[in-house]
Amino acid sequence: MNLKQLAKKLDLSQTTVSRALNDYPEVSEATRARVKAGAQKHGYSPNIAARNLAMGHAMAIGHVIPVSTQYEIMNPIFSDLIAGASSVYAEHGYELVLSIVDNAEEEEVYRKLKARQSVAGVVLHSPEMSDNRIEFLTNLKLPFAVHGRVSDHTAPYCWVDVNNRSAFRRATELLLDLGHRRIGLINGIETKDFAFRRRQGYEDALAARDVAVDPAIMHSGLMTEEEGYKAVVEMLALPTPPTAFLLSSMVSAFGAKRGIEESGLVLGQDISVVTHDDELSYLGNSGESPIFTSTLSSVREAGRLLAENLIHHINNPSEPLREELLKADLRIGKSTGPAPA
Amino acid sequence: MNLKQLAKKLDLSQTTVSRALNDYPEVSEATRARVKAGAQKHGYSPNIAARNLAMGHAMAIGHVIPVSTQYEIMNPIFSDLIAGASSVYAEHGYELVLSIVDNAEEEEVYRKLKARQSVAGVVLHSPEMSDNRIEFLTNLKLPFAVHGRVSDHTAPYCWVDVNNRSAFRRATELLLDLGHRRIGLINGIETKDFAFRRRQGYEDALAARDVAVDPAIMHSGLMTEEEGYKAVVEMLALPTPPTAFLLSSMVSAFGAKRGIEESGLVLGQDISVVTHDDELSYLGNSGESPIFTSTLSSVREAGRLLAENLIHHINNPSEPLREELLKADLRIGKSTGPAPA
DNA sequence: TTACAATTTGAAAGCGCTTTGGTACTTTGG
DNA sequence: CCAAAGTACCAAAGCGCTTTCAAATTGTAA
Numbered sequence: 001m002n003l004k005q006l007a008k009k010l011d012l013s014q015t016t017v018s019r020a021l022n023d024y025p026e027v028s029e030a031t032r033a034r035v036k037a038g039a040q041k042h043g044y045s046p047n048i049a050a051r052n053l054a055m056g057h058a059m060a061i062g063h064v065i066p067v068s069t070q071y072e073i074m075n076p077i078f079s080d081l082i083a084g085a086s087s088v089y090a091e092h093g094y095e096l097v098l099s100i101v102d103n104a105e106e107e108e109v110y111r112k113l114k115a116r117q118s119v120a121g122v123v124l125h126s127p128e129m130s131d132n133r134i135e136f137l138t139n140l141k142l143p144f145a146v147h148g149r150v151s152d153h154t155a156p157y158c159w160v161d162v163n164n165r166s167a168f169r170r171a172t173e174l175l176l177d178l179g180h181r182r183i184g185l186i187n188g189i190e191t192k193d194f195a196f197r198r199r200q201g202y203e204d205a206l207a208a209r210d211v212a213v214d215p216a217i218m219h220s221g222l223m224t225e226e227e228g229y230k231a232v233v234e235m236l237a238l239p240t241p242p243t244a245f246l247l248s249s250m251v252s253a254f255g256a257k258r259g260i261e262e263s264g265l266v267l268g269q270d271i272s273v274v275t276h277d278d279e280l281s282y283l284g285n286s287g288e289s290p291i292f293t294s295t296l297s298s299v300r301e302a303g304r305l306l307a308e309n310l311i312h313h314i315n316n317p318s319e320p321l322r323e324e325l326l327k328a329d330l331r332i333g334k335s336t337g338p339a340p341a
Numbered sequence: 342m343n344l345k346q347l348a349k350k351l352d353l354s355q356t357t358v359s360r361a362l363n364d365y366p367e368v369s370e371a372t373r374a375r376v377k378a379g380a381q382k383h384g385y386s387p388n389i390a391a392r393n394l395a396m397g398h399a400m401a402i403g404h405v406i407p408v409s410t411q412y413e414i415m416n417p418i419f420s421d422l423i424a425g426a427s428s429v430y431a432e433h434g435y436e437l438v439l440s441i442v443d444n445a446e447e448e449e450v451y452r453k454l455k456a457r458q459s460v461a462g463v464v465l466h467s468p469e470m471s472d473n474r475i476e477f478l479t480n481l482k483l484p485f486a487v488h489g490r491v492s493d494h495t496a497p498y499c500w501v502d503v504n505n506r507s508a509f510r511r512a513t514e515l516l517l518d519l520g521h522r523r524i525g526l527i528n529g530i531e532t533k534d535f536a537f538r539r540r541q542g543y544e545d546a547l548a549a550r551d552v553a554v555d556p557a558i559m560h561s562g563l564m565t566e567e568e569g570y571k572a573v574v575e576m577l578a579l580p581t582p583p584t585a586f587l588l589s590s591m592v593s594a595f596g597a598k599r600g601i602e603e604s605g606l607v608l609g610q611d612i613s614v615v616t617h618d619d620e621l622s623y624l625g626n627s628g629e630s631p632i633f634t635s636t637l638s639s640v641r642e643a644g645r646l647l648a649e650n651l652i653h654h655i656n657n658p659s660e661p662l663r664e665e666l667l668k669a670d671l672r673i674g675k676s677t678g679p680a681p682a
Numbered sequence: 683t684t685a686c687a688a689t690t691t692g693a694a695a696g697c698g699c700t701t702t703g704g705t706a707c708t709t710t711g712g
Numbered sequence: 713c714c715a716a717a718g719t720a721c722c723a724a725a726g727c728g729c730t731t732t733c734a735a736a737t738t739g740t741a742a
Contacts, residue, residue: 001456002697002698002699003698003699003700004698004699012721012722013721013722013723014698014699014700014722014723015700015701015721015722015723015724016720016721016722018699018700018701019700019701019721022700026719026720026721027720027721028719028720028721031720031721043452043456044456045452045453045456045457046457046698046699047394047457047458047697047698047699048390048393048399048457048458048459048699049389049390049391049392049393049394049399049458049459049697049698049699050390050394050697050698050699050700050727051390051698051699051700052389052390052699052727053388053390053391053394053697053698053699053700053726053727053728053729054698054699054700054701054726054727055699055700055701055727056700056727058389058390060438067424072622073622073623074420074421074423074424074621074622074623075420075623076417076420076621076623078420079415079416079417079419079420080415082415082439082441083408083415083441086439086440086441087441090440090441090442095438095440095459096438096439096440097401097436097437097438097439098423098427098437098438098439099427099431099436099437100423100424100427100428100431101431111384111386112386115342115384115385115386115388116386116387116388116389117388117389117390117728118389118390118436222623223623224622224623224624224625225623225624225625226625226628251623251624254595258632261602280415280417281413281414281415281565282414282415282416282417282563282564282565282566282592283565283566283592284565284566284567287567291599343727343728343729344728344729344730345728345729353691353692354691354692354693355692355693355728355729355730356691356692356693356694356730356731357690357691357692359729359730359731360691360730360731363730367689367690367691368690368691369689369690369691372690372691387728387729388727388728388729389729390727390728390729391697391727391728391729391730392728392729392730393697393729394696394697394698394699394727394728394729394730395696395697395728395729395730395731396697396729396730396731397697397730
């Protein structure tokens with residue numbers, strides 16, 4: 001069933017049927033109701049390709065997930081982020097087009113998405129501290145929203161981010177307040193903007209209390225279970241090992257926990273741990289007394305906001321670009337305690 | 342730059358340019374080369390909407406992820422599955438369209454995808470033991486491939502699955518061979534086909550050794566860290582607690598580990614654990630001596646196969662539907678040992 | 683040379699929608 | 713009562729491709 005057939009069935013022109021379905025004002029309420037009922041009855045849904053062609057743009061948002069061939073890792077936060085964004089897209093009648101691409105091909109993919117008009121905008125994932133994708137997309141005139149920010153980029157763009165720096169400053173301060181002076185940092189890859197900011201927060205807090213920053217207890221790498229484990233085991237083997245750790249992800253925090261326990265130490269007693277928690281749906285860390293003390297920010301909520309802001313930007317290109325800084329709460333769990341004497 | 346403009350630039354008709362780019366035989370090699378070079382030079386990419394409209398179908402595959410509103414959980418395997426499938430789609434020039442929908446609306450979504458011609462086929466996720474989506478899609482004449490199988494459905498359809506039943510039989514046998522007689526099962530939701538089959542494998546092995554099946558040490562639920570933890574803690578509190586556990590996911594296995602350790606028991610000594618491992622990229626369980634003994638099957642590989650088989654089916658509708666049963670390996674790790682005396 | 687087939691190219695139709703630029707009819711204000 | 717404005721509808725053009733059908737060119741056999 002296409003528009004023509006439906007129009008014939010209703011004894012109306014295609015024009016009127018189209019306008020009725022798309023809520024244009026120049027249709028009487030009576031016919032609009034009749035048309036909508038008819039469409040429902042005959043199971044009519046407009047052909048997307050025809051609609052996109054006629055309108056000159058697709059009702060779709062692209063998510064381009066870069067995966068470096070070096071580490072073939074899918075960031076686990078991505079599924080929750082998409083889940084959040086997806087619900088907003090559905091509300092607004094947008095589809096979600098997903099591309100998983102090698103770092104090196106990312107710009108080519110954006111160029112194609114633009115040329116083929118297969119999306120109305122894109123969400124940028126995993127921004128680097130210094131990231132030329134922002135400028136690239138701006139020049140390409142492809143609307144976009146970034147999950148995170150780019151420290152080196154000053155011109156305005158649409159983003160949603162967590163206050164990584166102050167969250168990690170507070171987390172570090174908490175550990176300092178508990179008497180810890182050797183605090184290991186097990187961070188994500190520090191060319192990534194979020195990781196860089198977290199390290200800044202960590203260093204800020206140490207500097208404010210005149211605690212020296214020691215590269216030997218600062219690790220930057222993948223946020224896997226294994227990597228968390230290894231980093232902790234290595235640092236615990238140092239002559240003056242940390243008494244506390246600050247982690248960038250729940251997944252690596254589980255690895256850290258394993259490393260601590262295998263070293264015969266008790267988490268929350270001998271060793272304290274604070275981790276960032278993206279509130280992934282399958283890694284609960286809540287309840288009365290969560291496993292880990294954490295800086296907390298829902299990545300699903302970030303997905304929702306990204307989607308809303310991007311769609312707003314697409315529909316109102318002249319309005320200023322929205323920026324949204326989410327604040328991460330600090331939640332006390334069982335993994336922190338006073339530094340051992 | 343569109344086809345018309347490119348054709349003018351090359352002093353050729355749209356027809357010839359289109360044919361040259363799409364590798365039709367009736368174009369001389371000389372002009373084909375010239376056309377391709379021209380397209381490259383001018384950064385021409387065909388407008389997807391126009392192409393889809395002209396061809397009558399989209400070069401896109403839909404993934405419809407059902408999320409029950411009851412438990413707002415995104416299954417973590419989904420990102421790795423998509424990563425696998427995605428690479429195959431890219432090779433074949435397909436896009437990936439993602440919908441995350443409430444269970445109740447799933448059929449409606451398929452109907453729309455079909456009516457709007459926005460995908461050439463779909464991948465079905467998370468099949469139930471008895472699942473009417475198979476029949477629904479067959480009737481709808483929308484090509485599909487299932488990640489998993491549907492026990493209650495006999496007619497042929499395209500699927501890729503792991504031999505869940507025999508994997509869990511072998512895993513159970515391993516524990517029995519180690520002398521365990523009280524083996525707790527912490528399974529996924531058993532209306533799901535994979536979970537049902539795993540339980541069958543578990544029961545098969547017990548029956549073969551005349552070990553009674555005890556519902557008190559069989560749990561069916563979400564595969565979250567929390568759920569694994571709780572189930573283990575509960576079972577360990579029983580008058581005759583299990584000496585071993587069989588888990589359906591690495592994530593819940595981490596919860597199980599936590600529960601065991603909090604109960605003051607040593608994993609791999611006092612209590613043995615075998616888990617299924619989907620080889621998610623951020624949850625490594627490999628190396629010389631993996632954390633968990635596991636039944637092992639790469640969900641990323643399953644994604645690749647699903648994509649290949651579905652595309653094959655779309656391009657060759659008359660050929661028989663492909664079915665693929667992956668076998669899960671059993672890998673010994675540190676979490677299993679002889680039953681305590 | 684002629685006739686016929688094979689190769690290479692092009693004009694134009696059509697995919698199913700949106701939107702422009704009308705027309706016909708109704709209402710309103712003076 | 714008439715002109716002007718408003719309301720409700722429609723015919724047809726156009727979005728940028730693919731593909732059908734036909735034409736032009738070249739090659740081959742008689």
